[in-house]
Amino acid sequence: MEEERTPAEVRVDRPVRPACSQCGFPLDEYNAGLRHFGTHTAHVEWYCTQRMRAQIAQLTAALKKANEQAEHFEREWYLRVDEIERLQGEALRFDRELRKACPHGSQCMARGSCWRKCSLKA
16 A cells, blocks of 8 residues: 655646646746736736636637537537437338238248248248
């Protein structure tokens, strides 16, 4: 059984960048446009607003695409259900016609062709 390691012992492969205290996005690598409030650091206000609007636009586009895909899937599903019902009806009609055409009765068509060799094939 593996020993549990403390967070100080866990190696981080990539550096963890501090996040803005207002918008939550990572702070840039350069210090231009940052405001320091003693215990926390934030972007300038216009930059936070710009990043949040870009995030909202990205999420709105992703939601629109997901809704279009769901509508397309639902439309295709209903079309496939109609096609399945149509094919099932045709199969039942074809089966009834074959059973009527066989002179030996309905039990001989259970194997897929007439077992008495009456030349009817399913």
